Amino acid sequence: MKVEPKVYIVGAGPGDPDLITVKGLRILQEADVVLYTDSLVSEELIARAKPTAEVHKSAGMDLEQMVELMIERTQEGKSVARVHTGDPAVYGAILEQMSLLKKANVSFEIIPGVSSVFAAAAALQAELTVPELTQTLILTRASGRTPVPEREELQSLASHHSTIALYLSATLTKKVMRELIDAGWSPDTPVAVVQRASWPDQLIVRTTVGQLDEAMKENGIRSHAMILAGWALDPTLIDKDEHRSKLYDKSFTHRFRKGVPAHE
Template identity: 50%
Template sequence: MIYFVGAGPGAPDLITVRGQKLLKEADVIIYAGSLVNKELLELAKADCQIHNSASMTLEEVIEVMKEAEKKGHMTVRLHTGDPSIYGAIREQMDLLSEEGISYEVVPGVSSFCGAAAALKAEYTLPDVSQTVIITRMAGRTPVPEKEEISLLASHQATMAVFLSAGLLEPLRERLLIGGYKEETPAAIVYKATWPEEQVFYGTVATLPEIAKEVGITKTALILVGDFLGDAYERSRLYDPAFTHQFREAKE
């Protein structure tokens, strides 16, 4: 069996209980070496085979999995954050299916959740934003034309921009074209939940300058939206005048 496991955003104790258990039982671990906290590998058995996928191709990763299956071994494919977000797991799962190899996916805490915790922020504030857009700037990996940043920005929703810390000047341009104002609150969260975590607040207009000043070019999330501001309406869920299934309104 192959298990695709979300390692969480960085802090080793933010992996799920299920993911931790599988790491302890694995005969083979293939981990995303450039992003996964190596402290998690300390959970591995003494005789566990450990492979760093940073230097491997897709075909090489699959070959390791196939060899493990032939020996009746259990493999953990350890991805950063949650495997479903920029994890490139679909191509792995499809090849495993072609080989008749069983697999399961174990979700993890995404870095955009870790970033919200670092910011002590709520992405979905009443009367501010009820939508979170997770996206990225086009780089060597293209983005579908219909998902170009300025088109997404037109919704004025909360936006979490991955893999774009080195593209902040064009990101700023696309955000402004899309309708965000220069003074729209924004933040850069570097290595959320890691010991090196840093949080920098600014606006859409100042994002590139902030990153340049502190020397951030990668491993950071860009958060944009009025959820970072001070104005919002109180939730009706806990409003004494609001009736729901579990509570009658109080006059």
């Protein structure tokens, strides 16, 4: 597929430069212009852009400056790779960019990426949807300087007692603890925090709902952290058999395999 003179919003993944998709990397390597979130995207990844590419850091730019640059370059017949951390669809602030690009009649395409929630789960060697324990994963954030809709307050979501992944909440751990406990969560419920998931300096902290704030303080974590909470984060699950999936159970029949009846 030829890289066309339009804007490509590319998910760069959580940090490890090898966790970008094959398609995303090809666009980065062929784009005429690269605009990237320099506070979060690996410089090693951006170094893979072609030598003649025009490269810009976006951390010091406001929305209008970024979009104006993208519009100008595409109108010049150039391709633009707008490189975001993780997956652009989750807290990616891409809606306002797409809106302005659409008003300017500039074509754009989104290339998905690996979200930090999945990089964190991989680092923890955790399955977030464990059979007969929890089959739901809620991606959210605690309400702080950026509020959440009232119906999506953490306490309300936590009432489902599913696995919860908290983005952008490292400075709000007291609030997180209070709302989870008020929702009926035991203080002993497992919590895992992964700071800078997939980066060389990745830090993993295992704690509980009742000890979350103290654990964050002890480890000096105030940013770039994914907080995962729920019984799916219990590290002892790997030693147990009662939560096995039916998918590979020899007695379970499905479209591709006939099950063998269990002996009575």
